[in-house]
Amino acid sequence: xxxxxxxxxxxxxxxxxxxxxxxxxxxxxxxxxxxxxxxxxxxxxxxxxxxxxxxxxxxxxxxxxxxxxxxxxxxxxxxxxxxxxxxxxxxxxxxxxxxxxxxxxxxxxx
Numbered sequence: 141x142x143x144x145x146x147x148x149x150x151x152x153x154x155x156x157x158x159x160x161x162x163x164x165x166x167x168x169x170x171x172x173x174x175x176x177x178x179x180x181x182x183x184x185x186x187x188x189x190x191x192x193x194x195x196x197x198x199x200x201x202x203x204x205x206x207x208x209x210x211x212x213x214x215x216x217x218x219x220x221x222x223x224x225x226x227x228x229x230x231x232x233x234x235x236x237x238x239x240x241x242x243x244x245x246x247x248x249x250x
Contacts, residue, residue, distance in 0.1 A: 142222075142225065142241070143222045144170045144172045144240065145170070145172050145191075146168055146170065146192070148165060149166040150165075151163060151164070151166065152166055165249075169238045170192070170235075170236060171237045172190040172192045172237075173190065173192075173233065173234070174211065174230050175189045175207060175211045176207070177230065177232060186224075186227055187223040187225065188225050188227070189219060189220070190220060190222060191217075192216060193216060194216060195217040211232050211233040213233065
């Protein structure tokens with residue numbers, strides 16, 4: 141399974157060549173930074189922890205700042221875990237962008 145974090149910017153509309161209007165949601169997707177890799181030995185399950193949207197240094201506490209510093213990035217506003225990812229294919233500090241998805245691929249948005 142693959143995934144990234146994003147933020148809804150708003151709604152707009154797209155016209156098909158036949159002139160039919162289709163409502164679409166505009167999402168700012170990524171870049172997300174891999175903050176931590178959770179493995180079976182240490183955590184009991186496999187997942188990656190990703191962060192999205194930098195926040196000011198003075199608005200983060202010391203544990204958040206130290207956690208982000210391990211990945212050589214700024215503290216993140218949104219931090220979530222994604223399970224079912226191949227841990228060998230990602231590294232801590234790696235940026236995940238929207239190009240992990242192919243054009244026309246269906247995605248679940250929650």
